[in-house]
Amino acid sequence: MDHNIVGKSVTRLDxxxxxxxxxxxxxxxxxxxxxxxxxxxxxHAHAVVKSVDLSRARALxxxxxxxxxxxxPKIKFATAGHPWSLDPGHRDVEDxxxxxxxxxxxxxxxxxxxxxxxLTAEKALRxxxxxxxxxxxxxxxxxxxxxxxxxxxxxxxGNVVSSFGVxxxxxxxxxxxxxxxxxxxxxxxxxxxxHIESMSAFAxxxxxxxxxVNSSTQIPHIVRRIVAQALGLPWGRVQVIKPYIGxxxxxxxxxxxxxxxxxxxxxxGGRPVRYCMTREEVFIDTRTRHAMKLHLKTxxxxxxxxxxxxxxxxxxxxAYASHGHSIAMSAGGKFRPLYDFASVKFEPKTVYTNLPVxxxxxxxxxxxxxxxxxxxLDDIARRLGIDPIELRRxxxxxxxxxxxxxxxxxxxxxxxxxxxxxxELIRWDEKRRAHLDQKGPRRRGLGMALFAYASGTHPxxxxxxxxxxxxxxxxxxxxxxxxxEIGQGSDTVFAQITxxxxxxxxxxVHVVTTxxxxxxxxxxxxxxxxxxxVTGIAVRKAAMEVRDKVLEVAARRTGLAPxxxxxxxxxxxxxxLGRVVCSLEDVAMDxxxxxxxxxxxxxxxxxxxxxxAMSYGATFVEVDVDVETGKxxxxxxxxxxxxxxxxxxxxAEGQVHGGVSMxxxxxxxxxxxxxxxxxxxxxxxxxDYKLPTILDTPRINAAFxxxxxxxxxxxxxxxxxCPVISPAPAVRNAVLDATGVxxxxxxxxxxxxxxxxxxxxxxxxxxxxxx
Amino acid sequence: MQKRIALKVNGRPVQIExxxxxxxxxxxxxxxxxxxxxxxxxxxECGACTVLIDGVPVxxxxxxxxxxxxxxxxxxxxxxxxxxxxxxQEAFVEEGAIQCGFCTPGLVLSTTALVESGxxxxxxxxxxxxxxxxxxxxxxxxxxxxxERALREAEAASE
Numbered sequence: 001m002d003h004n005i006v007g008k009s010v011t012r013l014d015x016x017x018x019x020x021x022x023x024x025x026x027x028x029x030x031x032x033x034x035x036x037x038x039x040x041x042x043x044h045a046h047a048v049v050k051s052v053d054l055s056r057a058r059a060l061x062x063x064x065x066x067x068x069x070x071x072x073p074k075i076k077f078a079t080a081g082h083p084w085s086l087d088p089g090h091r092d093v094e095d096x097x098x099x100x101x102x103x104x105x106x107x108x109x110x111x112x113x114x115x116x117x118x119l120t121a122e123k124a125l126r127x128x129x130x131x132x133x134x135x136x137x138x139x140x141x142x143x144x145x146x147x148x149x150x151x152x153x154x155x156x157x158g159n160v161v162s163s164f165g166v167x168x169x170x171x172x173x174x175x176x177x178x179x180x181x182x183x184x185x186x187x188x189x190x191x192x193x194x195h196i197e198s199m200s201a202f203a204x205x206x207x208x209x210x211x212x213v214n215s216s217t218q219i220p221h222i223v224r225r226i227v228a229q230a231l232g233l234p235w236g237r238v239q240v241i242k243p244y245i246g247x248x249x250x251x252x253x254x255x256x257x258x259x260x261x262x263x264x265x266x267x268x269g270g271r272p273v274r275y276c277m278t279r280e281e282v283f284i285d286t287r288t289r290h291a292m293k294l295h296l297k298t299x300x301x302x303x304x305x306x307x308x309x310x311x312x313x314x315x316x317x318x319a320y321a322s323h324g325h326s327i328a329m330s331a332g333g334k335f336r337p338l339y340d341f342a343s344v345k346f347e348p349k350t351v352y353t354n355l356p357v358x359x360x361x362x363x364x365x366x367x368x369x370x371x372x373x374x375x376x377l378d379d380i381a382r383r384l385g386i387d388p389i390e391l392r393r394x395x396x397x398x399x400x401x402x403x404x405x406x407x408x409x410x411x412x413x414x415x416x417x418x419x420x421x422x423x424e425l426i427r428w429d430e431k432r433r434a435h436l437d438q439k440g441p442r443r444r445g446l447g448m449a450l451f452a453y454a455s456g457t458h459p460x461x462x463x464x465x466x467x468x469x470x471x472x473x474x475x476x477x478x479x480x481x482x483x484x485e486i487g488q489g490s491d492t493v494f495a496q497i498t499x500x501x502x503x504x505x506x507x508x509v510h511v512v513t514t515x516x517x518x519x520x521x522x523x524x525x526x527x528x529x530x531x532x533x534v535t536g537i538a539v540r541k542a543a544m545e546v547r548d549k550v551l552e553v554a555a556r557r558t559g560l561a562p563x564x565x566x567x568x569x570x571x572x573x574x575x576x577l578g579r580v581v582c583s584l585e586d587v588a589m590d591x592x593x594x595x596x597x598x599x600x601x602x603x604x605x606x607x608x609x610x611x612x613a614m615s616y617g618a619t620f621v622e623v624d625v626d627v628e629t630g631k632x633x634x635x636x637x638x639x640x641x642x643x644x645x646x647x648x649x650x651x652a653e654g655q656v657h658g659g660v661s662m663x664x665x666x667x668x669x670x671x672x673x674x675x676x677x678x679x680x681x682x683x684x685x686x687x688d689y690k691l692p693t694i695l696d697t698p699r700i701n702a703a704f705x706x707x708x709x710x711x712x713x714x715x716x717x718x719x720x721x722c723p724v725i726s727p728a729p730a731v732r733n734a735v736l737d738a739t740g741v742x743x744x745x746x747x748x749x750x751x752x753x754x755x756x757x758x759x760x761x762x763x764x765x766x767x768x769x770x771x
Numbered sequence: 772m773q774k775r776i777a778l779k780v781n782g783r784p785v786q787i788e789x790x791x792x793x794x795x796x797x798x799x800x801x802x803x804x805x806x807x808x809x810x811x812x813x814x815x816e817c818g819a820c821t822v823l824i825d826g827v828p829v830x831x832x833x834x835x836x837x838x839x840x841x842x843x844x845x846x847x848x849x850x851x852x853x854x855x856x857x858x859x860q861e862a863f864v865e866e867g868a869i870q871c872g873f874c875t876p877g878l879v880l881s882t883t884a885l886v887e888s889g890x891x892x893x894x895x896x897x898x899x900x901x902x903x904x905x906x907x908x909x910x911x912x913x914x915x916x917x918x919e920r921a922l923r924e925a926e927a928a929s930e
Contacts, residue, residue, distance in 0.1 A: 009867070011864060011865070011867075012867070012869065014869075014872065015863075015864040015869050016856065016864060017872075018869050018872030018875050019847075019856065019860045019863050019864055019869060019872075019875055019876075019879060020807070020847065020848070020850070020851050020856070020860065021805075021806070021807020021808075021846065021847035021848045021876050022807070023872055024806065025806075025809075025873070027800075027806075027810065028806035030801075030804070193907070194905075194907050195871070195873075195907055196809075196811045196817055196819055196871070196873040196874050196905060196906065196907055197809070197811065197871070197873045198810070198811070244871075244872065245871065246809070246811075246871045246872065246873030247870075247871040247873060247907055247908055249907065278813065279811070279812040279813065279814070279816070279817075486871065487870040487871025487872065487908050488870065489870070650867040651867065653867070653912075653913075654867055654870055654908070654909060654913060657909055657910035657911075657912040657913065658870065658907070658908045658909050658910050659910075660910060661907075661909075661910030661911070662907065662910075685812070685814070685816065686811075686812050686816035686817055686905060687814075687816050691905055691907070693902050693905065694898050694901050694902045694904070694906075694911040694914070694915070695898055695899065695902045697910055697911050697912075699912065700910050700912055
């Protein structure tokens with residue numbers, strides 16, 4: 001289909017603001033009389049606060065307030081950034097207090113100080129006297145479930161947050177019928193989002209007595225609700241403002257600092273208080289990606305037909321539930337619309353431990369399950385002597401596939417083309433031949449992996465998006481959306497959709513990038529790769545309404561019927577003749593100033609999107625393995641995506657580059673380490689935590705197979721999280737191809753790779769002697 | 772202890788009384804409101820707070836404000852001239868090197884220093900020169916493209 005603006009690499013709307021330093025982030029706003037908030041954190045992984053003496057801290061000059069859980073409403077609340085559920089059975093676990101009276105991990109927040117400056121606040125923290133009763137703690141999910149293990153929360157026996165699972169078909173019967181039953185264990189590690197902007201908020205009480213919170217968040221409307229719930233305020237008494245944000249990746253799809261920032265302001269008589277975490281605090285007291293252990297058991301025939309799969313998943317959610325079991329359930333839902341299993345049994349367990357809290361992170365459980373599944377498929381292919389790509393091709397679903405559980409129907413499915421394109425781009429067959437019979441210390445290998453992902457959360461949660469368009473006197477429009485720009489480029493995509501529908505150049509669409517819950521249309525925010533798909537539908541609907549109104553006003557002016565006209569490049573055109581009949585500005589001015597009929601052209605609408613579109617893709621990678629050092633380097637990598645119509649190719653490439661880079665970090669370098677004795681984080685800073693630098697990052701190649709998704713705006717579906725899913729298993733499979741050694745846990749960092757190579761007898765005796 | 776320092780920020784003379792324990796980052800952001808200087812880690816790991824001191828890229832979070840006495844400091848706010856983007860800024864915009872934008876000011880400044888050095892850099896040298904900047908959004912791809920474009924254009928302009 002031919003479009004003027006959709007499908008073009010329009011420059012992102014905020015590029016100039018960001019490249020000149022004019023873009024203002026949460027910490028760039030200063031209020032007069034602003035105070036600084038700091039937090040006292042538990043040194044113990046599990047301990048009850050026995051007694052508190054705040055007198056010395058309160059006496060320090062420059063201290064405005066010092067408080068603990070005892071000074072706050074004792075309201076348990078849930079922090080996960082989900083739309084509120086009217087059904088109490090479907091709500092997130094309410095297990096949090098703003099400050100805790102029982103520490104459940106090293107770093108749990110037990111007291112807060114508000115002071116004139118950071119130094120005074122730090123000094124006051126040291127003057128707080130707290131006596132703890134230290135309890136035994138557990139760091140692994142297995143230990144946490146053992147008989148007699150210390151319980152983190154009163155109402156969760158065995159520390160199990162949930163073990164709700166799903167199934168269809170009869171997997172046990174398939175195990176009996178199939179030619180082979182193949183099992184495998186796979187494991188992922190704790191990684192962190194590492195957005196470069198910290199987690200930060202500032203709050204004050206305004207002249208009307210309302211609590212105003214400015215925050216670096218992906219979900220302003222949800223933050224409003226949760227701040228109100230945590231403080232026991234009516235929801236309308238809270239206002240949340242979200243300016244530019246310096247990355248989120250899911251960490252800011254959770255309410256972490258805002259209720260405490262608001263409590264700090266309330267404790268200081270409503271004065272503005274800034275609570276900005278240090279980097280070290282961000283690592284331990286925001287969220288992480290769930291470490292998961294997966295046991296896969298698959299029924300497969302000799303010809304490679306996958307008959308059934310039993311997935312047992314153990315997810316370590318740390319000290320509080322946060323998004324908790326939703327993430328395990330998300331994992332279980334994403335592979336079904338990719339491979340046509342006759343039966344699936346998905347048995348997840350999400351378990352509390354005394355570690356920092358795991359929550360939403362780009363991919364939401366999907367990178368973990370696809371690491372397991374796509375590694376497992378290569379292991380199966382080897383066992384059966386089938387080509388790994390053929391094994392996958394043989395078992396793909398087809399367009400029209402309906403998920404037996406969600407009833408969601410796949411309407412566009414570009415995986416076969418993604419595979420074909422990926423093989424061609426990386427020269428799969430040619431390189432496979434070249435890699436045969438490698439014996440030396442450096443070996444090349446090829447790997448690939450597929451993935452499926454969704455566009456938003458339907459039918460699990462509400463998918464409501466709001467958009468408002470006002471046409472200005474000159475025919476330009478101002479667009480407001482409740483979904484947030486967090487760097488992914490959604491504002492630019494929304495402007496493109498609006499401009500396309502309204503026949504405007506992109507410069508005539510102004511997007512209000514700040515969300516303010518007092519004035520921004522209601523929308524749950526940026527997560528689940530929902531913005532282009534879900535909010536895009538609302539934006540298109542709003543733009544269509546504006547278009548209809550423009551043509552109605554033009555009809556009054558020209559005598560033509562609305563259906564006979566179109567808007568093209570700011571002009572009203574008689575479609576049949578291609579003749580300009582008036583300017584868009586003429587129409588807008590009539591709408592504002594006609595003495596009889598004036599009514600400015602606006603649209604304020606929302607879309608309740610009760611449909612989902614599956615996105616797909618594949619990673620193809622060639623690795624270079626140094627057998628003697630255990631170092632794995634990516635020689636060439638391609639991510640090929642089916643995200644429907646690509647609205648903005650350059651922004652889409654950017655999403656792929658960043659997602660693949662994040663996935664390679666998890667595959668090869670990154671993991672949070674904890675002292676097994678104390679539970680204390682060992683590398684909660686950007687020096688010891690191996691976030692990939694520019695030197696660690698290979699050239700990343702993005703390619704697209706553009707299907708047309710009937711449900712999405714202009715045929716589009718999700719992309720943002722997709723690139724982070726398949727690179728890790730592809731790398732793992734490439735190492736297997738290069739060396740014959742199958743790894744079952746990421747990251748594949750040199751030490752573990754080296755040790756496993758030695759175990760596998762890959763190292764010549766000579767080099768072992770030198771170790 | 773207080774100390775009065777005199778420095779230039781983006782070409783304009785500034786005199787200010789500072790606490791000798793303050794970092795240049797804090798003075799630039801909190802006292803002078805140059806909020807284009809970003810705070811990412813406060814300990815010299817991420818590069819977001821990079822400014823140029825007499826033309827040399829420095830992490831302002833681990834540089835005492837007192838040391839800037841008598842020096843010339845350039846922040847991202849000082850790069851565009853008369854409302855026009857510099858060639859480095861243009862390259863970042865054109866190549867799509869910007870996502871959340873938080874690492875962008877520091878990278879623009881380090882790239883500016885490379886361009887202004889008048890030296891030639893290989894692809895690997897550009898990567899090494901910019902390796903003090905962490906970015907979680909872009910996979911660095913388009914950042915390298917932007918830096919190389921700016922260097923290429925500067926070289927072409929000087930020939």
